[in-house]
Amino acid sequence: MSRIEFREVGVIAGKEFHDRLRNRWVLAVGVVFTIFALVIAYFGAAQQGAVGFRSIDVTIASLVSLVIYLVPLIALILGYDSIVGERERGSLELLLSMPITRFELLLGKFLGLASALGVATVAGFGLAGVLLIYQIGSGAIFHYVGFIVSAVLLGLAFLSMAVMVSVLAQDRMRASGVAIALWFFYVLIYDLILLGVLVLSEGRFSMNFFPVLLLLNPADIFRILNIFGFEDVRQIYGLAAVFPETLANPWLLGSAMVFWILAPLGVATWRFK
Amino acid sequence: MTNSLIDIRGVHKRYGDVRAVDGVDLQVVTGEVFGLIGHNGAGKTTLFKMMLGLLPATSGDIHIGGKAVRGAAFREMRRSIGYLPESLALYDNLSGLETLRFFARLKGIDQTGCPVMLAKVGLAAAADQRVRGYSKGMRQRLGFAQALLGAPRLLFLDEPTNGLDPHGIQEFYQILRELRDRGVTVVLTSHILAEIQQRVDRLALMRNGRIQALGTVQSLREEQNLSLSLRVVLRDRGARGEAALRQLLAGQGIKEFESGAGVARIECSRAGKMALLGALAGLGAEIADIEVHEPSLEDVFLGYTDQLT
Numbered sequence: 001m002s003r004i005e006f007r008e009v010g011v012i013a014g015k016e017f018h019d020r021l022r023n024r025w026v027l028a029v030g031v032v033f034t035i036f037a038l039v040i041a042y043f044g045a046a047q048q049g050a051v052g053f054r055s056i057d058v059t060i061a062s063l064v065s066l067v068i069y070l071v072p073l074i075a076l077i078l079g080y081d082s083i084v085g086e087r088e089r090g091s092l093e094l095l096l097s098m099p100i101t102r103f104e105l106l107l108g109k110f111l112g113l114a115s116a117l118g119v120a121t122v123a124g125f126g127l128a129g130v131l132l133i134y135q136i137g138s139g140a141i142f143h144y145v146g147f148i149v150s151a152v153l154l155g156l157a158f159l160s161m162a163v164m165v166s167v168l169a170q171d172r173m174r175a176s177g178v179a180i181a182l183w184f185f186y187v188l189i190y191d192l193i194l195l196g197v198l199v200l201s202e203g204r205f206s207m208n209f210f211p212v213l214l215l216l217n218p219a220d221i222f223r224i225l226n227i228f229g230f231e232d233v234r235q236i237y238g239l240a241a242v243f244p245e246t247l248a249n250p251w252l253l254g255s256a257m258v259f260w261i262l263a264p265l266g267v268a269t270w271r272f273k
Numbered sequence: 274m275t276n277s278l279i280d281i282r283g284v285h286k287r288y289g290d291v292r293a294v295d296g297v298d299l300q301v302v303t304g305e306v307f308g309l310i311g312h313n314g315a316g317k318t319t320l321f322k323m324m325l326g327l328l329p330a331t332s333g334d335i336h337i338g339g340k341a342v343r344g345a346a347f348r349e350m351r352r353s354i355g356y357l358p359e360s361l362a363l364y365d366n367l368s369g370l371e372t373l374r375f376f377a378r379l380k381g382i383d384q385t386g387c388p389v390m391l392a393k394v395g396l397a398a399a400a401d402q403r404v405r406g407y408s409k410g411m412r413q414r415l416g417f418a419q420a421l422l423g424a425p426r427l428l429f430l431d432e433p434t435n436g437l438d439p440h441g442i443q444e445f446y447q448i449l450r451e452l453r454d455r456g457v458t459v460v461l462t463s464h465i466l467a468e469i470q471q472r473v474d475r476l477a478l479m480r481n482g483r484i485q486a487l488g489t490v491q492s493l494r495e496e497q498n499l500s501l502s503l504r505v506v507l508r509d510r511g512a513r514g515e516a517a518l519r520q521l522l523a524g525q526g527i528k529e530f531e532s533g534a535g536v537a538r539i540e541c542s543r544a545g546k547m548a549l550l551g552a553l554a555g556l557g558a559e560i561a562d563i564e565v566h567e568p569s570l571e572d573v574f575l576g577y578t579d580q581l582t
Contacts, residue, residue: 003345011378019366090362094419097325097358098379099351 008100009108016082016112026120029074033124040066041132053132056140060147063125064226067151068219072158073183075117079162080179082109083272084169102272110163110265117155122148146250150225150257157218157260158182164264167272190217211247218260225253278303278427278458279324284333286319286482293319295482297333304456306449308469308476310574316482317462318359321431324460325356337427352380355420359431359462361412365405369396369415372404373422382423394418395444409436417445428452430461434468446472470570478577486577490570497576499568500540505553506562507535514559521552 020026040062043051053059083106086092095105125148133141162179169175194213214220228248247253279301286294294316301307309317322328324335326342337354340346363372373387391400394414404412413436420428434442449472452459463469469476470490478486478493486493507514515532522530522539527549531538541549546565553560568576 007381008379011375015375022366090358090360091364093322093327093358093360094356094362095379096327097351097354097356098376099348099381100379101348 004107005100005104008098009104009111012100012105012108013112013115016109017115020078020113020116025078026116026123029117029120030124030127033070033121034128036066036070037063037125037128038131041128053135056143059132060143060226063147064223067154068187068223071121071151071155072187072219075155075158076162076165076179076183078113078117079110079159080166080169080175081172082113082163083166083268084172084175085166088172103269106163106167106265106269106272110160113163114156114159117159118152121152121155125151147226150222150254153254153257153261154218154222157257157264158186160261160264160268164268164271167268186217186219191220215247215253215256218257221253221257221260224248225250225257276303277301278305278338279460280334280336281320281324282334284320284323284335285331286316286323286328287331292482294323294330297482297484299477299484299487301458301460303458304453305474306453306459306461306472308473309460309462309479310464310466310469310476310570311479311485312578315479317479318431319482320479321429321460321462325354325429326351352382352423353426355422355425355428357416357420357428357430357433359435361416361435363404363412363415363419366403368401368403369407369411369418370400372415373418376419377422380423386422390418390421391415393421393448395441410438410441413437414441417448421448426457428457428459428461430459432463433461434463434465442468466570466574476570478574480578490573493573493577494568495543497568497573498543499572499576501543501546501568502566503539503541503549503553504562504564504566505537505539505560507537508559508561509535517556517559521556522549 041059129144165178277300281299284297311317335342374384377384477484
């Protein structure tokens with residue numbers, strides 16, 4: 001295997017990032033995150049008949065639901081045409097005639113898009129966090145930073161899946177269809193299936209099998225990472241009953257998330273060759 | 274050929290049962306302008322892509338500058354290769370100058386030469402304009418500028434004059450002449466055979482994935498033994514002048530003879546050309562003008578392709 005030239009990777013990544021800065025994608029997504037975060041933080045407890053900024057655990061619990069829906073969708077939309085789009089337009093051939101390997105091109109694409117997504121996520125939720133600190137105090141800043149970091153990791157996991165889809169798909173139309181299907185599966189359907197299995201099995205394998213199945217969905221990993229630390233919220237979500245504390249180690253969960261970033265990228269690299 | 278820059282030996286490319294390239298052996302000499310012609314689907318673009326390392330060969334070997342077209346060694350070689358694809362797609366959101374700078378960075382070369390390169394292809398005034406607003410000809414010029422970045426030793430140009438107006442075509446071939454003078458090796462394809470017949474040193478005619486003919490335009494003409502055409506203008510535009518001409522040409526091995534209004538079109542074999550001209554000289558002042566037309570590259574191309582149909 002030939003040596004990786006990071007200069008070329010940087011050129012591709014830089015172009016992808018600057019393209020998103022220039023067309024105001026980063027700004028738009030950042031603003032959406034900030035507004036949604038503030039609105040949800042304020043109205044998060046409206047169902048219980050109260051509005052206003054509350055404690056950090058309730059705020060983060062509300063934001064987790066937002067992030068699970070929004071971030072994977074944005075990441076999938078961002079990455080689904082990264083390779084297939086170049087191929088369909090005809091620009092891939094010219095790029096590959098340059099002194100750059102396919103892996104470097106793929107890595108550059110991923111890193112550039114990941115930077116755009118990461119900056120939008122950190123800036124969007126970071127700005128909301130700065131405003132929230134005035135309301136709920138700075139004591140919970142550690143949890144909030146953890147929430148932002150895990151939101152970035154969640155985005156990268158779905159971005160990695162999107163890049164993989166982009167490599168495998170024959171055209172942009174199919175790539176977009178598969179990307180949306182992935183979002184439906186992991187964000188909407190997966191937990192329903194697990195719940196159904198749990199009910200049908202009458203809880204027989206809940207302590208052994210169920211936690212592992214949760215780790216097979218990056219959205220669930222993100223949820224556990226952010227919820228498990230708060231006792232009250234954990235009880236509300238019912239996680240305490242089905243997820244053992246030993247598996248709730250943040251480093252283990254973080255590693256599982258990193259696996260979800262690297263595995264689809266690995267498949268994409270293998271197929272792109 | 275000892276000074277071959279491109280060395281292709283026994284190369285095949287198969288897609289299932291389809292043989293896109295079927296046992297090609299070809300050497301392109303350093304400093305040569307080499308044309309690759311053939312009908313659509315003949316295998317030219319596939320061979321082009323294999324030479325660039327964009328497609329792996331099913332079997333056979335391709336070496337450029339003594340290096341196999343794969344791996345780290347060829348990656349370095351790519352810095353000295355320019356490529357203009359047939360279906361050129363550039364980034365609409367970048368300006369012409371930004372496009373060149375992007376490709377210069379990818380090639381690892383100095384970006385300060387980019388404005389000069391734009392000026393060379395006549396795009397200095399549109400340097401800061403987004404490519405989105407470029408015409409097809411302007412895009413082609415920008416693509417050519419991109420291929421010229423970094424003073425390449427070898428240029429692959431696939432249908433390089435696509436979308437260019439006559440002025441643009443003339444400028445393109447002027448630049449190509451300068452490159453040839455500097456010793457740059459050029460491999461190009463074109464469907465406009467009249468355009469390249471005076472501009473290539475050698476050419477290969479591809480058909481069904483194979484090289485059907487290889488040589489200079491002149492050697493291919495001779496191999497085909499195609500007739501030459503003469504246009505003779507007579508001073509006497511009446512039937513008397515034509516009759517005199519017919520009488521004179523009797524027994525000269527004339528293949529075709531058409532005349533009217535004092536203008537005669539004569540076809541003869543290459544071998545009989547000098548004898549015919551000598552005979553025409555016998556008419557002296559009766560002849561106002563003689564034009565000799567060599568068979569065009571298109572005639573040669575059709576001659577080869579008709580052989581197998």
